Amino acid sequence: MSDLTHLPPHIRTLIASSPIPFRATANHTHHTWARTYSSLPELYIRPQSIPEIEHAVRLAAQCRRRITTVGSGHSPSDLTCTSSWLVNLDDFGAILDIDRATNLVRMQAGIRLFQLSEELDAVGLAVPNLGSINEQSVAGVISTGTHGSSLAYGLLSERIVQIKIVLGDGKVRTCSAERETELFRAALLSLGALGVIVEVVFRAVPAFSVRWDQTIDRDEVVFGRWERGQLWDAARFVRVWWFPYMRRAVVWKGDAVPETEVLAGRVSHRDPVTSWYDGAMGYYVYHNLLFLGRYVPRILPWVEWFVFGMQYGFRNGLASEVTAVQPSRKALLMNCLYSQFVNEWAIPLEKGPEALRRLGSWLGRLRPGDEGFVEHGIPFSNQGLYVHSPVEVRVSDATVETSAEKGNRPWLDPTRKDGPTLYLNAIEYRPYHLDPGANNSKDRYYQGFEWLMRDLGGKPHWAKNFTASAAEVEAWYGEDLERWRAVRDKADPEGIFVGPWHRRLLLGGESHLENEEEVLDTKSAKGGGLLWEGRVGGEKSKDV
Numbered sequence: 313m314s315d316l317t318h319l320p321p322h323i324r325t326l327i328a329s330s331p332i333p334f335r336a337t338a339n340h341t342h343h344t345w346a347r348t349y350s351s352l353p354e355l356y357i358r359p360q361s362i363p364e365i366e367h368a369v370r371l372a373a374q375c376r377r378r379i380t381t382v383g384s385g386h387s388p389s390d391l392t393c394t395s396s397w398l399v400n401l402d403d404f405g406a407i408l409d410i411d412r413a414t415n416l417v418r419m420q421a422g423i424r425l426f427q428l429s430e431e432l433d434a435v436g437l438a439v440p441n442l443g444s445i446n447e448q449s450v451a452g453v454i455s456t457g458t459h460g461s462s463l464a465y466g467l468l469s470e471r472i473v474q475i476k477i478v479l480g481d482g483k484v485r486t487c488s489a490e491r492e493t494e495l496f497r498a499a500l501l502s503l504g505a506l507g508v509i510v511e512v513v514f515r516a517v518p519a520f521s522v523r524w525d526q527t528i529d530r531d532e533v534v535f536g537r538w539e540r541g542q543l544w545d546a547a548r549f550v551r552v553w554w555f556p557y558m559r560r561a562v563v564w565k566g567d568a569v570p571e572t573e574v575l576a577g578r579v580s581h582r583d584p585v586t587s588w589y590d591g592a593m594g595y596y597v598y599h600n601l602l603f604l605g606r607y608v609p610r611i612l613p614w615v616e617w618f619v620f621g622m623q624y625g626f627r628n629g630l631a632s633e634v635t636a637v638q639p640s641r642k643a644l645l646m647n648c649l650y651s652q653f654v655n656e657w658a659i660p661l662e663k664g665p666e667a668l669r670r671l672g673s674w675l676g677r678l679r680p681g682d683e684g685f686v687e688h689g690i691p692f693s694n695q696g697l698y699v700h701s702p703v704e705v706r707v708s709d710a711t712v713e714t715s716a717e718k719g720n721r722p723w724l725d726p727t728r729k730d731g732p733t734l735y736l737n738a739i740e741y742r743p744y745h746l747d748p749g750a751n752n753s754k755d756r757y758y759q760g761f762e763w764l765m766r767d768l769g770g771k772p773h774w775a776k777n778f779t780a781s782a783a784e785v786e787a788w789y790g791e792d793l794e795r796w797r798a799v800r801d802k803a804d805p806e807g808i809f810v811g812p813w814h815r816r817l818l819l820g821g822e823s824h825l826e827n828e829e830e831v832l833d834t835k836s837a838k839g840g841g842l843l844w845e846g847r848v849g850g851e852k853s854k855d856v
């Protein structure tokens with residue numbers, strides 16, 4: 313344990329009086345991956361066992377501190393910011409056992425997805441579906457409703473069959489679809505507000521590779537296939553990047569190849585053919601053009617044309633095709649480039665073409681008679697507005713594996729209960745960690761985008777940079793939110809796991825719980841983003 317002399321004496325006495333290790337350090341700066349938010353927790357705690365986690369929660373309760381658990385800090389909002397105690401399970405990420413008959417894998421919840429994928433691969437197993445990256449912790453992925461892009465799957469958490477979680481009384485509980493179902497459905501998407509998830513049992517699949525191809529085309533061609541049902545069903549994994557100014561879309565689609573085919577030599581791995589522009593050159597060119605776009609925003613449509621033309625080709629259709637066969641843990645990922653804001657919403661799949669046509673018409677300031685013009689209906693000005701590309705377009709279907717009847721649908725799952733969901737993710741990069749440019753472009757873009765998403769019956773992805781009120785969330789989730797709140801209140805009546813993000817979006821009303829943290833201030837941080845400061849019980853944490 314490092315020097316904790318900054319703590320009040322009674323807390324140091326409490327810590328010193330227990331034989332259970334308390335692996336806490338001071339002077340830790342927490343920041344999100346995108347460096348959009350940072351905070352200075354009073355303590356940064358890296359436990360190595362369940363008793364240590366239970367002990368940390370009990371101490372927090374006694375010392376009137378809030379506990380925030382952070383995984384890899386990839387959630388782009390202030391969700392993981394705290395001035396109180398920050399717990400991280402990077403030292404609690406081992407695989408505990410693998411049942412070869414059922415492919416059930418039990419692991420400590422701090423394990424990162426890349427580590428899980430590698431360890432599973434060594435025994436011929438895999439994670440069936442991944443999002444764009446594999447840096448996240450398993451607990452973090454579960455807790456925000458992270459998804460990939462496939463109509464065969466819902467949220468990544470649908471593979472979780474059992475959770476062990478330490479609740480506000482500092483004791484571990486085990487839950488599953490059959491045991492403590494209400495708690496299980498709350499813990500399957502809890503945004504850290506229920507307790508510390510310490511262990512999960514995950515259903516893996518036999519290892520597989522992905523044979524994929526990618527083409528770029530006019531967006532109307534892609535919408536046509538969508539409306540005929542020939543896009544999202546064309547392969548197991550399909551994802552689209554839409555370019556609002558060019559009105560083109562890249563379609564990436566991949567199918568699973570059993571690893572036995574690769575091992576038998578019938579299929580060989582091969583990476584895609586790349587050009588001199590791919591890799592470092594394209595990365596830096598785009599970065600610098602985005603930087604320039606902060607000062608001269610009207611170049612952004614040209615930047616889109618140039619950068620993505622260089623990357624995917626200036627010609628449409630088969631002439632742009634790229635193919636490859638890669639292990640699934642590599643094929644399903646992509647390079648997410650630089651710091652960014654991301655605002656992602658879930659809408660009904662069939663509304664996709666309408667959503668993108670209306671957004672394209674608004675962003676392109678199209679007029680009647682222009683190609684691609686539709687009435688967008690967005691009641692916000694688009695004058696002088698220039699935005700970044702692309703909009704990520706992905707799908708999931710949570711009705712395949714999860715449901716209320718099966719006891720495994722998270723109460724806070726933002727996807728549809730009765731069919732496939734489309735995710736639209738509006739990205740605004742932060743070149744060199746600087747907020748995107750002039751004219752308040754990001755906020756104006758997101759205002760129009762969010763209005764459209766609401767108009768199409770959407771709900772936001774919990775992890776991302778959205779705006780909403782608790783009243784709105786109540787209207788979206790209805791009884792499901794009430795059930796989640798009831799479980800939360802019982803699991804953590806003193807609010808040890810509650811912060812302002814939860815109050816603002818999930819709980820509503822004024823903060824009033826004993827250990828709840830409120831936001832005190834936010835100011836510009838050195839190096840960009842916002843430095844977040846909170847307080848528990850009306851005082852700055854460190855003064856209590």
Ligand SMILES: Cc1cc2nc3c(=O)[nH]c(=O)nc-3n(C[C@H](O)[C@H](O)[C@H](O)COP(=O)(O)OP(=O)(O)OC[C@H]3O[C@@H](n4cnc5c(N)ncnc54)[C@H](O)[C@@H]3O)c2cc1C
Nearest residue numbers: 383384385386387443444449451452455458459503504509
């Ligand atoms: C570059 C990038 C790419 C991304 N790609 C995708 C994508 O393809 N699809 C998608 O859906 N999302 C994506 N995301 C979002 C990301 O998957 C989520 O934000 C995810 O939650 C991050 O995991 P983490 O381990 O970093 O969790 P954190 O961001 O650290 O924490 C997220 C939440 O989990 C809680 N938490 C963490 N550990 C525990 C625990 N042990 N017990 C209880 N609560 C816990 C935290 O308190 C917090 O509420 C992406 C984000 C980035 C930055």
Ligand SMILES: O=C1O[C@H](CO)C(O)=C1O
Nearest residue numbers: 444648652654704737739
């Ligand atoms: O949040 C996300 O960031 C990447 C895009 O860069 C992605 O796929 C998300 O989801």
